[in-house]
Amino acid sequence: MTIFTFPFMQYALLGALITGLAAPALGTYLVQRRLALIGDGIGHVALTGVAVGLLTATSPVLTAMAVAAAGAIAIELVRARGRTSGDVALAVLFYGGIAGGVFLVSLSDGNTTANLNAYLFGSPLTTSRTDLLTMAVLGGLVLAVTLGLRPWLFAVCQDEEYARVSGLPVRGLNLLLAITTAVTVTVAMRAVGLLLVSALMVVPVATAQLVASGFRSTQRLAMLIGVAVAGGGVAIAGLSDTAPGATIVLLAIGLFALVTLASAVRRRWQRTRPEPPEPVRPPSRVVLTR
């Protein structure tokens, strides 16, 4: 355990914990809306932003956030129009994001490709103090929006039409959710990488909803699971020298499988358990008419 006395390991752990807390808090809304893969799509788009940052030697986090937010707004506008062609428009945006990122990186020289890998698959062990500060501020922002505006965001994600009849600012809330998704993606990209970011938004929520009874309890439990797998994943990766991002995600999926199995067994057990026979009360009066 002496490895955790090194600052880089502590930064990695803290960064992962922030991600583990923020990603499921936001992901609960995406899952509720059945848009579980949208985080993945925004991750693809953010890659172009990372490449712009690497190429122009500015902070990749900031450029990634700017491009991801623009992509998220575009996706939301396509979704709000609700046409069937939206599916194709999203695909074009997603693959455009990846291709744009790889293309821009190939324009630069030398070890930028290795650098790109760090953003694709996560590289928490190289988290600097400044990175950590940025993650903390952005993570706090994500939590403030997702927890502070929960009743409004819940209403819009639960039943958008009803929210509109209620006079809620539906378009504004949707755009806010889209931008917050982009911010979450950029928070999480250091810890688990852009290709795996959606896993931390979705898998803890999928696990939590198997046992929780309501929306708020699902969100809280998902955040708890997120923190547990992120912390546990970094610890395992540090001790066994495996890729931290992948370890975190595999841990989350392992827990999901375990809980799915346990709740299936519990359901079966409840079904097979003989129920006490309901007492049959005789009717108070029986009238026979012939």
Added chain:
Amino acid sequence: MSVSTIPMVSKPMSVSAPVVEVDRAVAGYHDRAILHGVSLRVHRGEVLAILGANGSGKSTLLRALLGLLPLTSGSVRLFGAPLPQFRHRDRIGYVPQRLGAGSGVPATVNELVSSGRLPRRRFPWPWGAGDRQAVARAIAAVGLADRGGDRVDTLSGGQQQRAMIARALVTEPELLVLDEPTAGVDAESQVAFAAVLREFVAGGGTVVLVAHELGPLAPLVDRVVVLHEGRVVDDRAQERRP
């Protein structure tokens, strides 16, 4: 200061204005008009049923008067105010035919009904005791008092609909708009629903509902409008039975 000197604060509306006023409304989807100039007035305390076959435009009319579907021409006024300027959304309770698509994460009956209270809530004021009581009252009114903490997706279709009615009632609205309230609903829920509606009407509430057939609601309805191919073909009063 004695109680009698406190000025009564009433919501801004002119007393004589109809609750709903649709004037020569034309609306439709993808450049295809479904409503061809529908005019309709609903007065305070009326229970209006809009009947018609599939495709007659009755749901389109409902969506147009709620502002969910923009009009191509014509106008809608609610409580005397033109629809685009109408802000007092807590005066309307809407019961859609089924729950929205957002069911990827479970919600409890309490959470669903609380979401209906939002028009009464001003950001960033916290949830007050009055809001909590209103939610509990609305859930009790539809006979789900013991199911408040249960997941909505574990309720029967009829119970889900009662939960949606509670969500509509939780702002204590003056106008209730219902889309096919009796379609696919079990007998127990239909009876519970008719009782809730009767109480709402007895309190002076106005109701606009769309239906294929009236069923157990027939005694409550005091006016029937029949739509056919996007036009009003019949509009007649009928006696409400207690």
